[in-house]
Amino acid sequence: MNALAYEDIKTAADRITGDVRPVTLTRVDPGAIGGDRRAALDGSPGQPPEVWLALEFMQHTGSFKARGAANFIQAHRDAGTLPEAGVTIASGGNAGMACAWAAQRHGVRATVFLPANAPRVKVAKLRSYGADVRLVGSEYAEALAVCEEFAATTGALTSHAYDHPLIAAGAGTLLEEIRAWIPELDTVVVAVGGGGLFSGVAAAAQHHGIRTVAVEPEHCRALNAALEAGSQVDVTVESIAADSLGARRTSAMALHAAQQDRTHSVLVPDAEIVRARQLLWDHRRIAVEHGAATALAALTSRDRRTPEPSARDRPATGRGYRPADGEKVCVVLCGANTDPSDLVR
CATH class of the missing domain: 3.40.50.1100 (Rossmann fold)
Incomplete structure (x- = not known):
């Protein structure tokens, strides 16, 4: 099965209602997360983007x-x-x-x-x-x-960690809940390992005309490498986030989803993942695993770039992601099964 249907996600939502915890969202204060003015989330001179955090690490078992x-x-x-x-x-x-x-x-x-x-x-x-x-x-x-x-x-x-339609469809229910909070959502940002979360979220996002940004560590890039090759390939796994994002090969569903319009595949270095995780702790006292911080690193990375207007609605790859003026963005913090002892207190 290469394509996940939106109907699969709706069925999953009906099936698991009452069994899982509805996601909680919180809005990021403009400029609150970022190293300096250039790296802040409101770093553009026009209307700042509206950035939200989906606190899915509060889910049962500590992850989506x-x-x-x-x-x-x-x-x-x-x-x-x-x-x-x-x-x-x-x-x-x-x-x-x-x-x-x-x-x-x-x-x-x-x-x-x-x-x-x-x-x-x-x-x-x-x-x-x-x-x-x-x-x-x-x-x-x-x-x-x-x-x-x-x-x-x-x-x-x-069962499978990510490469199964029932698993991906269940993950996709998250996007439905996010839309209930933010009906005019433009972009959802998710970390990618094997691609289960991305497959489900992207399928739902595609149905609603929402952009999906798939974020991977630069040395743990199964989806990004598959996009480059045009087919599934094995990659070397070496990242601080490998315990949760360390799949050697992405799923066929994830590759298919990434090849659709309104999707972006971006890479971030480990140093920026560590920095994003620390920023969450410093500014919100949120302790997440490195895999979850990978999604935020796409927005806080000092190497992030604004996609060209012509590229925002077609598949693209790049380094980091800089939202456009006024863009409504939700970053999924997908898990918090971590040892927080290495966070600076």
């Missing part, structure tokens, strides 16, 4: 992943296709937590495979949801290979 997991488990529950062996998933941490949480709610066994270097805070939280946690290798791809062997041997139902 709960939406897709709830949709996946409930859909299989409704269809009577949940096996006795339960569900299994490979994850960098957040998707595994969401799967375990959703499975626990339905009394279903969950076996989760993580890279051995997954953050301890995520491993501990997984176990608190009753999951059987298995640490394998040093990258998500290695955990995925062993997870697939486990499913073939036991008959467990395989």
